[in-house]
Amino acid sequence: MMIKNEQQYHTTKQWLQRFEQSLIEIDNNESLKAEPIRWQLHYDSCQSQVEELREEIAEYERLINCDAKQPIKIKVESFNKLPNALIKARLAAKMSQKQLAETLGIDEQRVKEYEDSDYQCASFVEILEVVTVLGVEIETAIVKVDFEEIEVVRKIAEKWHEEQMNAKQQEQISSPL
Secondary structure, eight states, X not given: XXXXXXXXXXXXXXXXXXXXXXXXHHHHOHHHHTSHHHHHHHHHHHHHHHHHHHHHHHHHHHHHTSOTTSOOOOOOOSGGGXXXXXXXXXXXXXXXXXXXXXXXXXXXXXXXXXXXXXXXXXXXXXXXXXHHHTTOOOSOOOOOOOHHHHHHHHHHHHHHHHHHHHHHHHHXXXXXX
16 A cells, blocks of 8 residues: 555544554463464454554655655655555655656646546546656556566467357357347
8 A cells, every 4th residue: 555645644644553552462462362273363364454553654754755855765666566666756845646647748636547446547648747747757667578487478368368259159159240
């Protein structure tokens, strides 16, 4: 999960408080402690949530409190994570969705759609426009081509296409002329 706005930030902080309270309750639950493995599972799962929420809150606070006079670095681990980087760049620029939309010359609702869908509804050109407006630059990029992954995807696609063809043939056979 990624905190994308002030409302999500406040909600995440509330969830953090709840999970921290749950940790205290788990720690004080003597009947649960009678089963150490079960107690540890409960405690560890809750602790994991606390750590994840703290990391998300810290990242959001880093972005909204950054010094606008200094460039900020946002790590992008894969192309799939580029949408998160664009949202983080907008937050770091202290730019609202409305301000981004105005600069792009589009409706605010469109920017909301971009972010809500992790930019899946945006064309490549639209993404490039957002990148330009937000001043996002790629310093160094190494693209790794995974040939094994290509083969796996090819086989899955081949199987899917074959199933689609079989379904169409079955449909043609069973539907009267």
